[in-house]
Amino acid sequence: MANWTDCLNFGISIAKQASEVVLSAFQQHKEVKLKSSPADLVTETDQRVEKILISAIRNRYPQHRFIGEESVAAGERLELTDSPTWIIDPIDGTVNFVHRFPFVAISIAFTFNKQIQFGIVYSCVEDKLFYAQRGGGAFLNGEPLYVSGQQDISRCVVVTEIGAERDDVALSTTTSNICRLLKLPVHGVRALGTAAVDMCQVATGGADAYYHIGMHCWDIAASAIIVQEAGGVVMDTDGSEFDMMSRRVIAASSATVADRIAQVIQAFPCCRDDEDNCRCGATGVN
Known part of the structure; x- marks a missing residue:
């Protein structure tokens, strides 16, 4: 190796x-x-x-x-x-x-x-x-660095972003996802304006989870392994294995918290990074 x-x-x-x-x-x-x-x-x-x-x-x-x-x-x-x-x-x-x-x-x-x-x-x-x-x-x-290890979603601070996808479907899905999380409830939802730093907050234990739809591989690839090596879990928003080309991610302090978020949030349609016919440009968290 x-x-x-x-x-x-x-x-x-x-x-x-x-x-x-x-x-x-x-x-x-x-x-x-x-x-x-x-x-x-x-x-x-x-x-x-x-x-x-x-x-x-x-x-x-x-x-x-x-x-x-x-x-x-x-x-x-x-x-x-x-x-x-x-x-x-x-x-x-x-x-x-x-x-x-x-x-x-x-x-x-x-x-x-x-x-x-x-x-x-x-x-x-x-x-x-x-x-x-x-x-x-x-x-x-x-x-x-070590994640918080939090297992209880109602004790979590969750980080996300609105992102640069601003069509009606993307905006309505994004805002409704935040509402769903707040109604669980979680302690709070935060946004720093950079997916890479957002995800690293999970690695520090300062936040317990991060999720986003519509970012790109360059936004999250580095921080994904940082979260994993800090003891956290990284997966797709549908609960499947993490795929950095899918433009969907959940990073969390535990599998329990990640699974709970995956049960609640929905994804809006966006093409994969590695699709030849993708016309999404370089939009994401900017």
């Missing part, structure tokens, strides 16, 4: 370097462009950071493949193969970034044989580095 620790350490180092670009631009006026909707934004910094990351990785590992949010938005085909592959979201939380709302993350996942081997989420403004390697545990700034 391959040991990808050197790749993990390299990923951490370039994430820290790229964060300096993000932080430098954070307080400045941004040149904002719309992608699919007024809620789906891209800035020059998104594109610049992705180029920095991919260029650095390609120089170090020329045989590796890439899936990058901005590359896909520009028309590059999204294809996950068995080859070593880096899945990159240069700025998860672009709307936050534009508005100086301080939850902005660089998210980097690495797969081999289509299985996530490690994940890195660097919350730049907070200076919080989440990372995990398969079989090696999860960490925040070097300290071990």
Whole structure:
């Protein structure tokens, strides 16, 4: 079995370097462009950071493949193969970034044989580095992470997002899901504006569950393994096995909580990330 620790350490180092670009631009006026909707934004910094990351990785590992949010938005085909592959979201939380709302993350996942081997989420403004390697545990700034282990849904804080899908079906489904959870009841529902950081809250034990429909593989691949290595459960919203291309996820402190959420929420239709005819662009949590 391959040991990808050197790749993990390299990923951490370039994430820290790229964060300096993000932080430098954070307080400045941004040149904002719309992608699919007024809620789906891209800035020059998104594109610049992705180029920095991919260029650095390609120089170090020329045989590796890439899936990058901005590359896909520009028309590059999204294809996950068995080859070593880096899945990159240069700025998860672009709307936050534009508005100086301080939850902005660089998210980097690495797969081999289509299985996530490690994940890195660097919350730049907070200076919080989440990372995990398969079989090696999860960490925040070097300290071990553990989920809360909560089993009782009525004692849970649940994190989710509205996302960039804003058609009538998506909005009505999203808001009704929140209502269903609040009526269970749960302690509360929260949203930080970045799926990667949202999911990492489950790994810290600060939140007990996260769910979302309509995000993309680059939003959640890194944080999925961080939650799993912290002792949590990650699955599809219908209760089946987690598939990062399905654009549906539940991450929870326990299988009991994850199953209960899966029983309550509904998913609106959205094409898979790996569908050739998908016209969803790069929408998701932005």
